[in-house]
Amino acid sequence: MVSPAPAPAGAGPLSPAPSPHPEDLVLVVDFGAQYAQLIARRVREAHVYSEIVPRDTPAKEMLARRPRGIILSGGPASVHVPGAPGLDPALWSAGVPVLGICYGAQLLARDLGGVVARTGQAEYGRTSLSLASGTGLGSPLFSGWPERGDVWMSHFDAVVEPPAGFAVTASTPSSPVAAFEDPGRGLYAVQFHPEVAHTDRGQDLLKAWLRDVCRCRPSWTRTSIIESAVEAIRAQVGGEAVLCALSGGVDSAVAAALVHKAVGSQLTCVFVDTGLMREGEGEQVEETFRRQFGLDLVHAKAADRFFSVLEGVSDPEAKRRAIGETFIRVFEEVARASGRSGARFLVQGTLYPDVIESGTADAARIKSHHNVGGLPAEMGLELVEPLRLLFKDEVRAVGEELGLPEEIVWRQPFPGPGLAVRIVGTVTRERVEILRAADAIVVEEVQRAGLHRQLWQAFAVLPVVRTVGVMGDERTYAYPIVIRAVSSDDAMTADWARLPYDLVERLSRRIINEVPGVNRVALDVTSKPPGTIEWE
Numbered sequence: 432m433v434s435p436a437p438a439p440a441g442a443g444p445l446s447p448a449p450s451p452h453p454e455d456l457v458l459v460v461d462f463g464a465q466y467a468q469l470i471a472r473r474v475r476e477a478h479v480y481s482e483i484v485p486r487d488t489p490a491k492e493m494l495a496r497r498p499r500g501i502i503l504s505g506g507p508a509s510v511h512v513p514g515a516p517g518l519d520p521a522l523w524s525a526g527v528p529v530l531g532i533c534y535g536a537q538l539l540a541r542d543l544g545g546v547v548a549r550t551g552q553a554e555y556g557r558t559s560l561s562l563a564s565g566t567g568l569g570s571p572l573f574s575g576w577p578e579r580g581d582v583w584m585s586h587f588d589a590v591v592e593p594p595a596g597f598a599v600t601a602s603t604p605s606s607p608v609a610a611f612e613d614p615g616r617g618l619y620a621v622q623f624h625p626e627v628a629h630t631d632r633g634q635d636l637l638k639a640w641l642r643d644v645c646r647c648r649p650s651w652t653r654t655s656i657i658e659s660a661v662e663a664i665r666a667q668v669g670g671e672a673v674l675c676a677l678s679g680g681v682d683s684a685v686a687a688a689l690v691h692k693a694v695g696s697q698l699t700c701v702f703v704d705t706g707l708m709r710e711g712e713g714e715q716v717e718e719t720f721r722r723q724f725g726l727d728l729v730h731a732k733a734a735d736r737f738f739s740v741l742e743g744v745s746d747p748e749a750k751r752r753a754i755g756e757t758f759i760r761v762f763e764e765v766a767r768a769s770g771r772s773g774a775r776f777l778v779q780g781t782l783y784p785d786v787i788e789s790g791t792a793d794a795a796r797i798k799s800h801h802n803v804g805g806l807p808a809e810m811g812l813e814l815v816e817p818l819r820l821l822f823k824d825e826v827r828a829v830g831e832e833l834g835l836p837e838e839i840v841w842r843q844p845f846p847g848p849g850l851a852v853r854i855v856g857t858v859t860r861e862r863v864e865i866l867r868a869a870d871a872i873v874v875e876e877v878q879r880a881g882l883h884r885q886l887w888q889a890f891a892v893l894p895v896v897r898t899v900g901v902m903g904d905e906r907t908y909a910y911p912i913v914i915r916a917v918s919s920d921d922a923m924t925a926d927w928a929r930l931p932y933d934l935v936e937r938l939s940r941r942i943i944n945e946v947p948g949v950n951r952v953a954l955d956v957t958s959k960p961p962g963t964i965e966w967e
């Protein structure tokens with residue numbers, strides 16, 4: 432039986448056997464990708480390692496991983512829809528603690544004999560949760576909670592009767608059974624979302640469940656992430672040579688720094704300077720990796736080749752293809768010239784969300800993304816992906832821990848084809864210079880306003896049109912610059928950022944005064960969807 436009372440790790444007849452993973456593991460069953468990712472991140476913030484598994488994973492397979500707990504995520508479906516995603520019933524009696532959240536809670540109720548009513552009434556947003564005076568206050572989930580607190584709801588159907596053997600621990604005005612549990616079987620369910628920041632003590636609830644019900648140790652830390660990554664890299668690579676394409680962005684930088692820590696001089700990094708980078712990016716990469724880390728770095732200054740293949744090309748996909756192909760060619764030549772053509776491995780900064788999304792059918796690609804992922808198929812190299820299990824915030828934390836400078840760790844995302852896809856029309860050196868200068872002003876001012884980390888991206892776009900203006904007594908005929916600033920969690924959706932007017936005013940004044948060739952500044956107020964973040 433899983434006892435709610437604190438006990439040493441691994442105690443109790445129903446406690447899972449020690450995990451073969453160096454860390455305690457909690458699995459999050461995915462009933463709606465975005466909910467699942469947020470839950471997994473919150474679990475990791477509580478220093479417990481978590482992984483997301485598809486909802487159709489057989490219980491046997493999940494249990495073989497020896498998880499210390501299993502969380503069922505929320506999801507957009509109703510449990511009453513024919514064919515609604517369900518779970519292998521073997522899970523309910525496996526002796527591993529389960530926490531059902533929202534859809535997960537309804538599923539648990541439905542499958543174990545409770546009643547989920549089609550209320551036809553949505554409960555959405557912040558609402559007040561009241562703990563049941565006996566069972567609620569005594570629940571391990573709510574230890575330390577006040578009798579009433581704000582929680583975040585987002586559902587249609589509602590559990591109106593818990594399954595036999597379960598105690599109702601909390602309710603809201605529209606959900607009489609907002610939390611229920613059977614500690615004897617280790618089964619817990621909450622209709623609200625503890626993973627969102629709007630639920631006052633949501634993170635406390637998750638922590639309490641992890642600690643007091645699952646008996647997880649809080650051992651997933653920056654240091655343990657680095658240690659296990661270094662070990663895994665050494666085991667994979669042995670004494671072989673490794674190549675890495677540095678892009679200037681945080682992912683490839685952290686991946687390179689980890690591999691360097693693991694195998695030192697076996698690693699050669701190649702920074703292909705396409706001439707389409709942001710201001711100062713090449714210098715920063717060189718300064719950090721060659722001088723600070725003492726890493727074997729080849730800085731390939733290949734701008735001429737990129738400008739020459741881009742000549743006269745205005746179609747966005749054609750630009751991406753031309754850049755992608757040239758990138759591969761330059762990379763191969765540099766690797767050959769540096770004597771590393773015999774390398775067997777290639778480092779790639781793939782993150783956990785990419786891994787999860789590429790495993791789902793709805794991960795449709797709207798644009799052909801130019802990533803170094805195009806390289807191995809061409810070159811027959813085996814991938815080393817030290818960030819494969821990490822979320823972006825963990826990558827940044829690891830980067831800080833490894834001593835990478837703040838400018839790299841906190842750099843905003845940047846498309847592989849660089850400034851070329853922010854020039855709407857054909858790409859010339861002159862246009863790239865104008866755009867780079869305007870972009871540097873946007874970055875600098877957004878940083879000065881303290882908004883850099885809050886915004887997903889803030890950058891400049893140059894549409895190749897010219898408009899009439901007047902500066903001094905002179906008529907001008909020059910380019911506009913469009914400011915694009917968005918907030919987002921994962922780039923799948925984004926909202927245009929409400930930049931303060933005084934910041935917009937400063938950006939406009941500085942760009943027009945300081946960047947020759949620009950006489951107008953506009954602000955993009957389009958969300959995604961319907962727009963994309965980039966213009967091409």
Ligand code: XMP
Nearest residue numbers: 799800801844845846847848922963964965
């Ligand atoms: P969109 O424009 O599709 O962009 O809304 C979503 C996110 O992806 C970035 N992006 C790219 N990243 N190679 C990349 O590595 C690319 O070709 C590329 N195109 C867009 C974009 O900056 C945004 O963060």
